[in-house]
Amino acid sequence: MRDALAKGISAGALRSQDLAAPFQGVRCVTAPRDAVAWCHAYATKMRPDAAFCGPSAARLWGMPLPASVPGDVVHVSSPHSGPRPTGRGVRGYQHDPDNVDIWDLGPLRVFSPIQTWLSLGRMLDLPDLVAAADFALTPSFGSSEPALATLAELHHAVARHRILRGPLLRLAASFAVPGPLSRPESHCRVLLVSAGCPMPVPNLRISPLATLDLAWEPARYGLDYLGDQHRSPTQFAKDVARRELIKDLDWESLEITKTDLYEHPHHVALKVRSRLSERGVAVRPVHPSKFVLPKP
Template sequence: MTPRTPLTSSLPTSFSVAQATAAGVPRGRLRTRTLDRPFHGVRSRRIGESAGLVALCHAYAPRLRDGQFFSHETALLLHGAPMPEWPYMPALHVSAHRPLREPRTRGVAGHRLQGRGSAMQNLAGLPVEDPVRAWRQCGSLWQVGDLVAAADFLLTGSRPPVTVAELRGEVERMGDVRNGILSRALDDVRAGVRSARETRLRLLLRDAGLPEPQTAWNLYDERGTFIAELDLGYPEFGVGIEYDGRVHAQDARQFARDADRWDAVRALGVDLVRILSHHLDGDGVAAVEKVRAALARAGARPLH
């Protein structure tokens, strides 16, 4: 048996056929089963059919032409924003501004966008659309709650990458879509939200007729010592809400620390409602009823 020709170390994990040929790799070597073929004209040492979208971006990178970049939900994913929940599957989006051409190949959603000044960012060596523009682009793809969750993420942190004014300005400049879905989403955006499921819980409570809870409620004791930051809360009723989607057995120490923190919160007289992942399954009615009951215990007016 003829020994397999080793690949040169100068080739990255994913590379184009043209790159390999220029490096002296025989064409026959590129047809072996040891190399994946994630896209036409691309070979990879380790991608596989179950590769996630980020890995596919790196696999597609050798095919990018000058002026092409990752956009839409692909860009938001690379910026770290949450995606719509399963069974929704985000696609690989690649765009170019006119007069340049978008890609047309299997497995890629190509877009030829209106010509405008570049605002691309470099993330891990990949050309990625600015998050403000990418969020607006998702208006043609996502439901309103998913747009709110992504915007909540972009507005949160010690140095948020965007502002509400920037998001709204992009919509005003480039136009809204789908009966004003972006403007409606912006009306529901709040800073201080740490997960997409917290956003979903907040919107569920409001849509069920409950008062909208405050996000990131900070609690202090009588001496002014910080005790905890609750995900959501109703300070006027003394009701706090924590969403916990973890599998506790995976992190016993953190769970123990949180249990002590919950005791400290309750010692302040706060009725703490813990919402777990299964409470949000389906229509989320279990989560809504837990919060409704706590508000009733606090003496809130009848809530329908």
């Protein structure tokens, strides 16, 4: 509001019911509609040495997050030398500027991708930490731009100093791999490896016309997650042809849906364990109570 007053806009106009007030001292013509818009609105009043972190930074980088993480709360961190950000709709933190890399993402100051992922350790569980790490390690599909981070950078970050929830972040880093193109694919891998299956290869191309989301090459066995995009008639026809091609190549693939993964994860894990064993791949004995179950 201070900038608006300096430009000659009256205080009465700024109190108009036609303007949205997402934060104290901020007025917008329209209310923010998503997490990125909330960040841009808050940036108009943010301290110059502060930066977006946690879920806010993750959404700015495009990292997948569970729907349970609200987008209308901004997560902001300031150096230890200054006050912690506070206010309605603000979750404030403090950081050591000597140990945190801040990047400029357009007009916004944001924790680097690696530092963003570390800051997510405060609030995410193992499957979603792995999904966020996989995203950071995987170049955008069809783009020539490099990935946001490398596996070496990820492992270096969790090993170089003490961090909040360090054991969980180190475990998540041990699962992370470049390649998965969706959050559910990462969740599938965490579930299956925690259930004793060997680590699968993500997005393995077994022919020019067939790629498996997860694959165990020695068993010629794979798994495909079918998202909502597979409901269209065109995609359904492609899936039928692809299924036949996989069989012709002497491979087998289990197709699962959102319902399978999130409502019947034990059934999925036990079925994959069984098929891998039948095909000569050793699986570790793990009690079903130890399976890491993902949440939608």
